[in-house]
Amino acid sequence: MPETGTTQRVLRLLALLQQRPVWTGPELAGRLGVTVRSVRRDVDRLRDLGYPVNAAPGRGGGYRLGAGKALPPLLLDDEEAIATAVSLRLAAGGTVTGASEAAVRTLAKLDQVLPGRLRAEVRALQGAIATLDGGRVEVDADALLVLARACRDRLRVEFGYADRTGSASVRRAEPYRLVATGRRWYLVAYDLDRADWRTFRLDRLHDARATTFRYRPRDHPDPVALVQRSISVAPYPHRVRILLHADAATVRGRVPATVAVVEPAEEGRCVLSAGGADPAFVLLHVALLGFAFEVLEPEEVRGLAAELGRRLVAAGAVAESSA
Structure with missing residues (x-):
């Protein structure tokens, strides 16, 4: 048989082995139109190429394509x-x-x-x-x-x-x-x-x-870090850095990566960097996380945090007096 014919038959054999878990020698010989001895030779050729073809003798046995170190080419x-x-x-x-x-x-x-x-x-x-x-x-x-x-x-x-x-x-x-x-x-x-x-x-x-x-x-x-910063911080007119009294893993579990950049800091704390059209909304979202925090920058946002704090305390006092 010409070499090209042998190559085509070996590729057909590989395709058949990928179609179902086990084939007997006679089944493969019938599909390929060759003898069982030719099937054995073609199986040896596949093994020489690095394909893990396993063979089990006796009743219920046959040829099986095993798992190897690398994924073999799939024939579709x-x-x-x-x-x-x-x-x-x-x-x-x-x-x-x-x-x-x-x-x-x-x-x-x-x-x-x-x-x-x-x-x-x-x-x-x-x-x-x-x-x-x-x-x-x-x-x-x-x-x-x-x-x-x-x-x-x-x-x-x-x-x-x-x-x-x-x-x-x-x-x-x-x-x-x-x-x-x-x-x-x-x-x-x-x-x-x-x-x-x-x-x-x-x-x-x-x-x-x-x-x-x-x-x-x-x-x-780093491509992921660049994309994260470009969509969570860079596009906004106001950018805020906040020190949270919580570890980075915990905060990342609460804050989507598309919303803010969270980086570890010393003593189990972390720094959150975020942007927004209004820094007050950033502060409110951070406050709702439930962790103690400090505004690192910018300076004017620290003053805004203090002002919001006073408003919230005053609102709480009014609620208590009217209760």
């Missing part, structure tokens, strides 16, 4: 490929921690090798599915794939972008990481025209394309 038929791609596109907007990012990476790999006829069917099915998203902001899955591949391959990208004021511009950037917050997706990238690291909301981004220019990795900030 058309229906399996479509189901996998649609599921990954849905998972890319999911709420399970870490699943969205992993889904985008996996979808980028699958979409790269998916035949055009199947890619079109995947998009048609995706367009026919609606989800109750609980407030998430939808982004273009194709843009996610373009940017995910560019991050992986270290390719410069170009895209149109509208900032929070609606001002439109064309950006050239070196993409580093995609970050999901649960509601939105952000791209962390080095903005070539502004010579600095930036975060970009993907729902404000359009016409993303990867260029053929590769870049060398730069020293970079």
Whole structure:
């Protein structure tokens, strides 16, 4: 038999072993149209390639694809490929921690090798599915794939972008990481025209394309921390730093990462950094956490805290006198 025929048969054997837990030698021989002896030789070829094919003799025995040190390539038929791609596109907007990012990476790999006829069917099915998203902001899955591949391959990208004021511009950037917050997706990238690291909301981004220019990795900030600070502190006119008499883990369990940055401090305390249109609302939310706290900065917010405290004490005194 020609070498190409042997290779095709071995790939078919691998696909069959992935379809169900156990196959007998005669069953595999019948499916492949060869002898049981040929099946044994093909199993040996798979083992030589590193696939853990286990064999058990006797009644009830057979061949089983075992768990190895690395995940072997999965061989998918058309229906399996479509189901996998649609599921990954849905998972890319999911709420399970870490699943969205992993889904985008996996979808980028699958979409790269998916035949055009199947890619079109995947998009048609995706367009026919609606989800109750609980407030998430939808982004273009194709843009996610373009940017995910560019991050992986270290390719410069170009895209149109509208900032929070609606001002439109064309950006050239070196993409580093995609970050999901649960509601939105952000791209962390080095903005070539502004010579600095930036975060970009993907729902404000359009016409993303990867260029053929590769870049060398730069020293970079922590992408998650950069996104967290950019959405919880930087956009607001008033920024407040507060020392809380509670440990960071406890406060993080009460304060969403999209609302404030919480950093450990000495003696089991922590520093909360947050922004807001009105610092009084920040103070009230911190007070409702139930921990003792001190305003570190700015100075004027310390005075506001004292004034709010006096108002609350006065309100309590009025309530007691009228009781």
